[in-house]
Amino acid sequence: MLxxxxxxxxxxxxxxxxxxxxxxxxxxxYVDEIWTDTMGNLFAMKKGIGPKVMVAAHIDEVGLFVxxxxxxxxxxxxxxxxxxxxxxxxxxxxxxxxxKPGVIGIKPIHLKGGNNQVVGxxxxxxxxxxSSKDEAGKSAKIGDxxxxxxxxxxxxxxxxxxxFDDRAGCGVLIEILKKSYPFTLCGVFTVQEELGLRGAxxxxxxxxPDFGFALEGTTAGDTPTKKDxxxxxxxxxxxxxxxxxxxxxxxxxLVNLLVNTATKEGIPYQFKRTxxxxxxxxxxxxxxxxxxxxxxxxxxxxxxxxxxxxNINDFNNxxxxxxxxxxxxxxxxxxx
Amino acid sequence: xxxxxxxxxLTEAIGISGYEFPAANKTALFLKPYCxxxxxxxxxSVITLKRGxxxxxxxxxxxxxxxxxxxxxxxxxxxxxxxxxxxxxxxIDVSTLPGQEVKIFAGQGENVIRGVIGAKPxxxxxxxxxSKPMGxxxxxxxxxxSKSxxxxxxxxxxxxxxxxxxxxxxxxxxxxQAMDDRAGVASMIETLRRLTLRKHTWDVxxxxxxxxxxxxxxxxxxxFRIEPDIAIAIDVTFGNGPGIPERRSYQLGKGxxxxxxxxxxxxxxxxxxxxxxxxxxxxxxxxDPHPGxxxxxxxxxxxxxxxxxxxxxxLRNMHSTVxxxxxxxxxxxxxxxxxFISQLDxxxxxxxxxx
Numbered sequence: 001m002l003x004x005x006x007x008x009x010x011x012x013x014x015x016x017x018x019x020x021x022x023x024x025x026x027x028x029x030y031v032d033e034i035w036t037d038t039m040g041n042l043f044a045m046k047k048g049i050g051p052k053v054m055v056a057a058h059i060d061e062v063g064l065f066v067x068x069x070x071x072x073x074x075x076x077x078x079x080x081x082x083x084x085x086x087x088x089x090x091x092x093x094x095x096x097x098x099x100k101p102g103v104i105g106i107k108p109i110h111l112k113g114g115n116n117q118v119v120g121x122x123x124x125x126x127x128x129x130x131s132s133k134d135e136a137g138k139s140a141k142i143g144d145x146x147x148x149x150x151x152x153x154x155x156x157x158x159x160x161x162x163x164f165d166d167r168a169g170c171g172v173l174i175e176i177l178k179k180s181y182p183f184t185l186c187g188v189f190t191v192q193e194e195l196g197l198r199g200a201x202x203x204x205x206x207x208x209p210d211f212g213f214a215l216e217g218t219t220a221g222d223t224p225t226k227k228d229x230x231x232x233x234x235x236x237x238x239x240x241x242x243x244x245x246x247x248x249x250x251x252x253x254l255v256n257l258l259v260n261t262a263t264k265e266g267i268p269y270q271f272k273r274t275x276x277x278x279x280x281x282x283x284x285x286x287x288x289x290x291x292x293x294x295x296x297x298x299x300x301x302x303x304x305x306x307x308x309x310x311n312i313n314d315f316n317n318x319x320x321x322x323x324x325x326x327x328x329x330x331x332x333x334x335x336x
Numbered sequence: 337x338x339x340x341x342x343x344x345x346l347t348e349a350i351g352i353s354g355y356e357f358p359a360a361n362k363t364a365l366f367l368k369p370y371c372x373x374x375x376x377x378x379x380x381s382v383i384t385l386k387r388g389x390x391x392x393x394x395x396x397x398x399x400x401x402x403x404x405x406x407x408x409x410x411x412x413x414x415x416x417x418x419x420x421x422x423x424x425x426x427x428i429d430v431s432t433l434p435g436q437e438v439k440i441f442a443g444q445g446e447n448v449i450r451g452v453i454g455a456k457p458x459x460x461x462x463x464x465x466x467s468k469p470m471g472x473x474x475x476x477x478x479x480x481x482s483k484s485x486x487x488x489x490x491x492x493x494x495x496x497x498x499x500x501x502x503x504x505x506x507x508x509x510x511x512x513q514a515m516d517d518r519a520g521v522a523s524m525i526e527t528l529r530r531l532t533l534r535k536h537t538w539d540v541x542x543x544x545x546x547x548x549x550x551x552x553x554x555x556x557x558x559x560f561r562i563e564p565d566i567a568i569a570i571d572v573t574f575g576n577g578p579g580i581p582e583r584r585s586y587q588l589g590k591g592x593x594x595x596x597x598x599x600x601x602x603x604x605x606x607x608x609x610x611x612x613x614x615x616x617x618x619x620x621x622x623x624d625p626h627p628g629x630x631x632x633x634x635x636x637x638x639x640x641x642x643x644x645x646x647x648x649x650x651l652r653n654m655h656s657t658v659x660x661x662x663x664x665x666x667x668x669x670x671x672x673x674x675x676f677i678s679q680l681d682x683x684x685x686x687x688x689x690x691x
Contacts, residue, residue: 074578082457082458082459083458086431086466089431105577106658107577129505130507155479160452160480219457223456274460302454304457304458308452
């Protein structure tokens with residue numbers, strides 16, 4: 001399964017080699033040109049005439065970064081991307097390119113003396129099975145990226161795995177690159193989104209697109225809360241279209257294109273009801289003299305944690321909505 | 337079968353306190369080749385007997401015990417939307433739960449449903465929320481399935497286990513869940529295997545006890561039944577790590593610890609140390625004046641009192657699903673205990689009352 005390959009691959013921001021290679025192998029046969037830039041963005045272009053459309057999905061994921069090894073052999077780390085410290089204790093992780101196993105240690109409950117304060121990531125450590133710096137060196141070195149060791153599992157329509165943010169978006173992009181369009185479509189698998197939309201900005205500058213789409217795995221908030229608030233998105237209720245978030249106010253015409261297409265084709269959709277978070281559209285729309293942009297996302301429960309959940313129907317409907325909307329775009333069904 | 341593989345199979349078998357049956361069956365299977373009698377008792381403990389090589393019925397008895405049960409979760413409610421609330425069985429640390437993958441053992445345990453313990457993403461949190469510890473009121477299991485789908489097989493009381501694969505780390509270290517105390521059970525199995533290569537005059541009752549994590553019930557009930565002359569509990573103890581007091585934790589790879597303190601008979605402690613020295617088995621002394629949370633305490637006060645001892649395997653991250661130990665320590669404990677048992681004679685038993 002495509003999503004299984006994508007989610008199980010490693011790609012902490014700045015260390016996207018493995019996932020980039022996986023994606024390159026998947027898309028090369030479907031595109032006219034494929035190349036990478038100096039930061040590691042992977043461009044997959046299908047040439048045509050008329051407008052140039054950039055569709056971005058980021059390949060990086062949140063994770064950890066080894067910054068120190070104690071003389072006792074315990075490995076210290078920093079976080080890369082927004083991770084809640086509370087999901088770190090007692091976690092299985094994989095370290096470095098060789099994916100050496102390790103676990104995030106805890107103080108046994110017996111020795112805590114009733115103190116249940118949250119332990120910050122600065123005080124946490126990875127136990128790699130070592131009693132000295134030398135022994136630890138077999139598993140980790142300073143500068144190694146660290147990923148959660150979660151494997152994708154499917155039960156019916158439900159997929160459980162890591163990094164759906166944004167491997168879900170990468171999967172949607174790969175699926176739409178398999179089809180043909182008369183205009184130029186450039187899929188960009190961007191790097192370092194989690195560190196501030198860094199890859200998408202330079203990619204859009206280089207490409208000079210007429211339109212920008214960012215494909216995402218976004219927060220699904222349809223989970224128990226103490227207050228009656230509208231969930232960010234609901235899992236199982238279709239692709240989520242962003243009208244506005246922290247990084248962008250989506251182009252109104254592109255939002256209409258998506259909504260009209262969904263309505264016409266009978267594809268379920270929803271609007272994202274929180275304005276938190278940012279996506280690659282935030283960087284793309286500000287590029288050069290401005291690029292009309294919009295974000296479409298697969299709702300994912302528990303992003304930025306070691307394990308999330310998606311409904312496969314949401315993924316398939318996002319592919320369908322994007323494909324049909326691009327077809328509508330090609331017939332000139334947009335005010336420009 | 338290699339000891340490592342025995343440990344792997346033992347840690348993969350579910351055996352949450354009060355529901356030890358799968359782990360008990362696996363343990364009985366491993367013990368069977370090395371003993372004369374194997375049975376499960378009515379509390380869920382595994383009881384085995386390996387007879388001593390001495391004629392007549394009046395052989396002295398040693399009981400060795402490692403506990404079978406592990407801590408876990410139990411379902412208390414299925415809410416609208418299919419969100420499942422749980423409570424703990426035994427001393428689970430709530431702070432290790434958010435964002436964990438879990439298996440729900442629905443039906444009679446044959447129907448496994450995968451889920452996650454929900455962790456709200458930072459994007460949806462209120463300011464300061466991530467510095468507040470979570471309690472069971474904040475936590476729920478999300479399977480992605482609806483309430484009505486779940487109710488076909490899941491009910492209040494259904495058991496839940498956090499998923500964690502048996503993983504070999506570098507340098508002979510292993511990470512797995514439930515090594516408290518399946519590592520002790522593995523060491524006990526290895527002790528019996530080694531005893532088949534040595535002579536011993538005492539009868540050896542090797543017991544895998546139920547419900548240590550909640551009440552010590554299994555040790556109490558089996559000691560009452562067997563009435564041993566001495567008893568040794570095999571458990572795990574705190575491994576060292578950052579932020580853990582050095583004087584209450586032990587190095588991995590430096591051998592098992594031998595319990596010293598009022599809970600243990602001084603002559604048993606002394607003999608264990610003597611054997612370790614004589615056979616050059618590395619060991620560490622664990623001095624603790626308080627009755628520790630092990631089966632040794634239950635054994636010591638059983639019936640008219642049973643002289644007890646304690647051997648422990650240093651274990652990091654205790655009561656989490658990423659417990660870490662060094663396999664060498666499990667082997668050394670078995671070597672120490674099997675030599676100790678083979679040296680037991682009637683004089684040792686007589687001297688226990690001489691202070």
